[in-house]
Amino acid sequence: MPTITLNKKVFEKLVGKQLPVDQLKEKISFLGTDLEKIEGDEIVVEVFPNRPDMLSEQGFARAFSSFIGRKVGLRKYAAKKSGYKVSVDKSVSIVRPFTACAVVKGIKFDNEKIKEVIQIQEKLHVTYGRNRKKVAIGIYPLEKIKFPVRFEARKPDEIRFQPLDTTEIMTASQMLVKHPAGKAYAHLLEGCQVYPIFVDANNEILSMPPVINSDRTGKITLKTNDVFVECSGFDLKVLCRCLNIIVAALADMGGQIFEVELDYQRKKVVTPDFTPGEMKISRDYVNRVLGLDLGDDEIKRYLLRMGYDCSAGKAVIPSYRADVLHPIDLVEDIAIAYGYDNFEEEIPNVSTVAEEDKFEVFKRKVAEILVGLGMIETNTYNLTNKENLTAKLGISFECVELENAKNVDYNVLRSWMIPNLLQVLKNNKHHEFPQKIFEIGTIFKKSPAEETGVKEMDRLAVCVSNTRADYTEIKQVFDSLFRALDVEYTVTETEHDSFIPGRVARIGVRGKGVAYIGEIHPIVIGNLALEMPVAAFELNLTDLYALMHSVPDK
Amino acid sequence: MHDLNRLIQTLHPLERVVVPVLENDIDVAAITKKTGLKEVEVMRALQWLENKGIIKIQQILKEIINLDKNGALYVMEGLPEKRFLQTLTEEERMTLDEVSEKAHLTKEEVNICLGLLKKRGAIEILPRMRVDITEEGRLLFGKQSLEEQFLKRLPLDAAHLSSEEKKAYEELKRRKQIIRTDLVKTRYVKLTKVGEELSKLKLSDQFVDSLTHDMLINGNWKDKNFRRYDVTINVPKVYGGKRHFVNQAVDYIKRIWLDMGFKEMRGSIVQTSFWNFDALFTAQDHPVRDMQDTFFLKDPAKGKLPKKDIVDGVRKTHETGGHTGSTGWGYSWNREEAKKNVLRTHTTVLSAKTIAALKESDLPVKLFAVGKCFRNETVDWSHLFELTQVEGIVIDPNANFKHLIGYLKEFFLKMGYEKVRIRPAYFPYTEPSAEIEVFHPVRKTWVELGGAGMFRPEVVKPLMGKDIPVLAWGLGMERLIGEYYQITDIRDLYKNDLKQIREMKFWMK
The missing domain is CATH 3.50.40.10 (Phenylalanyl-trna Synthetase, Chain B, domain 3)
Incomplete structure (x- = not known):
């Protein structure tokens, strides 16, 4: 947000009043800007971008002196005729x-x-x-x-x-x-x-x-x-x-x-042409939006305090104001003049039925099951880089890349979760083993059918790592989860370059592949400078949830 | 005596083995030897005994004389001078080279031997580099020298050498890598008064250490006493499974909104600019839409726009205000700009999409979402490129600004913030707009925790076809929970340090 520097003496002269620092700070806050700091004679204030007219000592002082009731109403400026x-x-x-x-x-x-x-x-x-x-x-x-x-x-x-x-x-x-x-x-x-x-x-x-x-x-x-x-x-x-x-x-x-x-x-x-603008303002509208019961006089008084004039249900708007597009903008200024701190809060007696998103509930239950199995949940970024997702894992595929990321280590949206968990293990080599971690997170794939051309799905990844982490250990976790979910699954040996051949399987539910499970390949472990075996699985929760809630084919 | 009995009952099996051999000044090596325990077991027992005030463990540094590299060799092969003499006893009058070869001595060793043996009168040197053994030499060869005896006795404590040993030590010290002295830490025991008494008693072995399955079955715990534990003892830490502490807080925040009758919204992270900005009346030249601030996608760079009436409504609103009663921004709206894919900069995009899908008969409705949003920031202690936003909207024909403050104050109260204030603010899509601040009890200042307001008619009307009050807020969750976990560097929330996650206190609200 832009800031401007005010000279305290000039400012006070323009406002026509001296205020103690704490009052000045308070008043400035409730005019809708923010006092950054006061150093000697310099006052630095933030100005909201919708008020370019306040981006000068004079403009700021003009708005402020109205707001505190010193000089209210529309300021009149006129240009003299000339031959220029x-x-x-x-x-x-x-x-x-x-x-x-x-x-x-x-x-x-x-x-x-x-x-x-x-x-x-x-x-x-x-x-x-x-x-x-x-x-x-x-x-x-x-x-x-x-x-x-x-x-x-x-x-x-x-x-x-x-x-x-x-x-x-x-x-x-x-x-x-x-x-x-x-x-x-x-x-x-x-x-x-x-x-x-x-x-x-x-x-x-x-x-x-x-x-x-x-x-x-x-x-x-x-x-x-x-x-x-x-x-x-x-x-x-x-x-x-x-x-x-x-x-x-x-x-x-x-x-x-x-x-x-x-x-x-x-x-x-x-x-320049200083002809002011005009806008209708209805008392009913003001009171409806703000939940107040202001009379016409009060509305007028508040408008004057914000530098407007007001007559016959119309606000007269200074020609230098850039932010009044709709009567709602006048309503806000009335609210500011009324004082945000003077509004009394109210919770209306409206009956609505709470509802947690069903899929979010499902994800939470999955997390609870894993916690019960001694797993620790991690929380990593959606953004990573291509090398982490592909080369280090011994595979290659297309990723969803960002155009303009400032940080080159985080310029791609993750396409699977296991790489993130392996990074976590990498950063925790010096901590106690066994390390058993999981995370549920969004992954991103190109898909022209989607509105944005990107399909987002939620995946669960689990990694276990210790001196003897193996297929049995990770399969026990997987099996325990599926028994808790009461879902039957099939296991088929498969190939995946991130895992050890012969120790990796595809998990199917009702004929659809939903997970990979296996022991991470030592080359991958080496690429990440890990020193302990890792066994892992990655499960597509979006698909699994859909399968669990669809009617099975006869 | 009562106390002593009680003390005896607390003794661990290892202590029970160690106590009978204890005497003043006995060192660990001796205890190990006498008890037949491993050294670590002895050390553990001694440590416990010290904790119970039975002994004091003392420690001294001793100079211990050990064999060095050559010394170890000479112990097996004999000292060079001995081998020198041996060669001469086998053959008379040899040249030095012959001796060197037969006795496997280096030139340096031969030189030492010459000096040493000559001094003792054990050899005589003949012309043309020949040597022969004397009678004295034969005598010397027959018996073990002081040096040899000394080497065999090593290691020895340098402080306790006999005069003969001292002589040999001085001699050998001068020679190359035969012996070395090492500083060795030695622990020994001093008995306390209690310890003195205890060591005189005979300890009964009628104590049960661990209660076992067998004991319970055959009942033979009944005639025994249970060893008393030191119940104040520190135990090794164990860690169970755990939700990430940020997610624990997220669950609680969701709970608050659910308790207040709100319904959860979900939606994509990748969004078109149309929904993230245009539908929220953010002009196409607004700085937030710069590459500096927002993440754009390289491929697919553009998405699809929604159905025509919504797009037209939004376009007209930007250009002239359309049917909203607004002047609009007064510029020519560009469809292509609106198609650009971005990582959502706020969860408010979900609110915009939700509003567009609502029918008037659905009202009133209260909705919330907790989700990640993205800013193209350089990361530091107070900035992240991924942040979690707590989003809420209330769409109610009777809603007003006071209700907005009401919902927010209630939420913050449930989050543990009692002093909350609302200040004017600016967002392109809300009017009136407000900033929510809570009073920081330690820093004694107001801290900004989020933005709120009522959606502008320019947002609501093109999406819903009617101007209905919509209360909306977007709160930064990281700041909201950092206080509870005493995290001041925002990066620490997502550093995924397993020790930190394992030891972090639970979200107890």
Whole structure:
């Protein structure tokens, strides 16, 4: 989850109230975020990803001061008319078709504010902007720019400027291989014939979104008072909201917002647009979902505390809120303002019949029988690796592999259980013998008939290991289990490369093979660096259960 | 005297054999010899006797002189000087080379012999490297030297040598690998006051040690006394069969939900993204769907989508909100993305599938599942790639947020957590959403144990055709039970160390 760092003094000034640390922590918790830590003047808080508007000192303080009742209701932001224009060339339509822009004036930048602007940009990029894929943000000192600005696309080698924090002029292609930001975001332009750029009236390139700004025009300093802000991406609505989040924060820093006219050739759009949204909210719905009995006044009061306005059964929603999709979102905000800790729990008197899954019961009974035979149950991972499943066991077959496992030792779903138990024995060589272990677990096989193309079955594996573990010992366990289950079985000698020839059998129930049983081959024992004989069986519980509950053929 | 009798009754058969031979300063070797027991048996008996306050076992280090490599050889073949002389008694005036060959002596041994025998006047050296035996030599050859006698007597205690032995010892010590001294631990016995008294008594053999089948049949236990045991004695550990401790807890957790009238759900681990994400209103560009976080399958990489009306409902909900009254996420939904197979990231996928299969006439219904879910994590003390989730849903036209808190608090109370609180949270598929925290009595902080909420209309309506309240939760089981087993490193839950499993306390709730 994203975190942001707040300067305690700035935050308190914005909120308009000082709170002791424990109260601050408590209140922040119940606003729905989490206080990570307080160190000196720095407060680090977690922000839920549905609230990008809280990813700045200003946005967080805005929500918080409403929540504690300091400044409630909809905050009004307005953009002044201006002559600033950005023309959007149709060449960008194939690479990054939209932008939303604004100008904010009169911010006296100090180091604290510069840090804050960088934080807003960074946090929005990572979360709401999906690592700049969905939204890329540029903020520029206005004095370095001559309007009108153009948003256009050019071939990579026709783009030449000096990227941020470098001293040399490069082509776009060079930036993508040489500059750190270029390398990090090159994949976002992969396969594109042309790259998007912002160019001013002096033909000075301001930036190449979503990668990098120009060092000359794209850097805010202590001398900066006014800024030009742009968001670029693929969905104008998303861009407008992101722009509003940023400029509202800049306005809270003391800036004045000015409109920018975007010329999309066929239509003109003016941004930022702070027109609030509206959504119907019914008292009945709120009370039904929350189990409360709130009056209209209370609902209104709680909505105001969450930064909305409310009139005539409608909530007025700030234009920078990205998370209100449905009236249910308003209901949650009402619940937050009401206070989660104020809800009284209730268990309704509803009659339902409990039912344990029958197969789960069966598996538990099998485990109980084995425990009665002195077996210890293990609990291993579903994930393992191909070598453990095949080569080490002296066999080969196809496994269900993962595409992207971080850990190469665990990149395949297990296809049988015995290898896992042998690994357990391997890791316990230094412990007391005899070792008699079992596990019931899921195994995975390719099967095109299934919804996912993978069939899952539950298997039981049992291994006994000591100086003289043999076929008799494991067969005794198997036979005891089947007598307890009251199931008749047949035993047929078979071949299986993991077992010693002549000491391995296939177990059948009503003509269907359900298990292998035998002594593990010394080559396999050697492959695993085990030092004691092992006898084992593996039984398909899914099939066995089905056989036990089907009507036998006459 | 009473105490002494009682003490006698406790003596083990081995002790009864050992006690009569005990005297002060007798060592273990001597006891072994006198009793005819094995040394381990004697040691065990002595240990028990010491525990009973009858003796004290003392221990000293002794320097013991033993034969070394050459010494062992010389004991069998004779000392080199003896063999040297012998050769000369058989043939007169031999060259040194002849002597060396006949007596099987190395050049080095010959040199030692020359020096030694000359000093004792046993040989004379003649010109041209020849030697001959003197009268003195013949005399010497006839009797056993001190050295020879000494070697035959080994091993000897270096602290108790006679003056002659000392002389031989000094002599031999200088020569190559004939003798060596070893430090040997010797245990011997000191009798305590009780021990002194006991050793004077004659022990009766009328004690029954083990009660046997035969004794019971022929009744001859009746005129005997039973040996008294030391009932406080430690016994060897035995281990029975055992369920894995995590599974013991799983069974209990299932029991709780069953007791509250819930029905169990089961389902696959491999799921399509459609059920794991899309049906749960998780946008296709949500970060959880990145390769970073979720395991995708290489082959089969894609699965099948369910029937058309469900897919269409979900698609429209994502794109525009469909008939749910929502704005949707406002993007173009991709079927292929939804087909991608994943290892389920939460058991909530089972809830989604269950809801899709329910009819309105089935309601109200309460369901739970305990199952593995998967995150593409690098493993460390607090992260695993496989985790167990406790899932529950209540689908009830009259359910509300207060009921959600009610069910959860009841569950946690049964798990032993009395202080539980609910905080706001965010999940794409629930609204209102809540995080459940319990108060950690030792750490004095709130610890997060799971997520909960009411399914969004965007989840319920496309699957059920109607917006009905659904309470839902997914709790991390590992954190929930780690406390009970005093496990702080999450990896220890699944390390499958047999000693750990054998000795782990039972789940006693």
